[in-house]
Amino acid sequence: MHYFVKERRTFQGLRVLIVGGGDSALDWALTLNDVARHVTLIHRRDRFRAHEGTLRRVREETKADIKLHWEVKGLQGGDRLESATLFNNQTHEEQTLAIDAVVFSLGFQASLGPMDQWGIHVEKNMIPVTPRMETNIPGVYAAGDVASHSAKIKLIATGFGEIATAVNFAMNYLDPSTSVNPGHSSSLDMTGLQANRGR
Ligand SMILES: Cc1cc2nc3c(=O)[nH]c(=O)nc-3n(C[C@H](O)[C@H](O)[C@H](O)COP(=O)(O)OP(=O)(O)OC[C@H]3O[C@@H](n4cnc5c(N)ncnc54)[C@H](O)[C@@H]3O)c2cc1C
16 A cells, blocks of 8 residues: 555556546556556546546546546555455445555645744745745745635746745845846846856
8 A cells, every 4th residue: 555656667557546536646557557467446426627638648548447436445465465455435335456456546645844833924834925025924934835816826837936035035135136037148247157168
């Protein structure tokens, strides 16, 4: 039983059952398809909550068996996992599936640890920020998945952008004489570079 896939080769040649309907489940169905003997993906609903492109690739590029409205009722085996009993939550039909490994991709429980005792305003396990990525405490900034604002999109690219905003405003908070807008490489004085090149 796995909650994380640390190495693909762990699943080499195995019959793998993946349980879940989010990005993790779909990502692993795609990734393990190349190494596993067979992948079955079950999801308790009829709609996935994953990136559409990944879902399309799983459907079009893998041999994964996708079963909607199915859940795990039990796992059987001795020293090793041998089978899973699945049930359909609509028809109540049961099936026994021979498997060697199961990956539970059922989501994460985020914890802010002691942060919510530091006076930082927390709402629904996220930290509301201004357009400057500033929290309710002046000089304390948040960025990435934990930061919430009205245009929030949880992606790596948007997280990087938010961090650049947070760092620039943090710098300006520490030293108000600095400009919030950074210089760009294309606007640097290139005179020195030209001179060196000429040597
Ligand atoms: C399955 C899945 C697939 C995804 N696919 C894509 C994709 O294809 N493209 C894309 O752009 N985005 C994708 N995302 C979203 C992307 O992963 C996140 O937006 C991004 O990782 C957010 O980065 P972050 O640094 O804000 O948070 P995280 O990456 O979550 O990093 C937060 C870190 O803080 C640590 N932490 C948490 N609490 C504490 C604490 N109390 N003390 C100390 N440390 C703590 C955590 O352990 C973690 O290491 C995906 C997300 C998931 C779950």
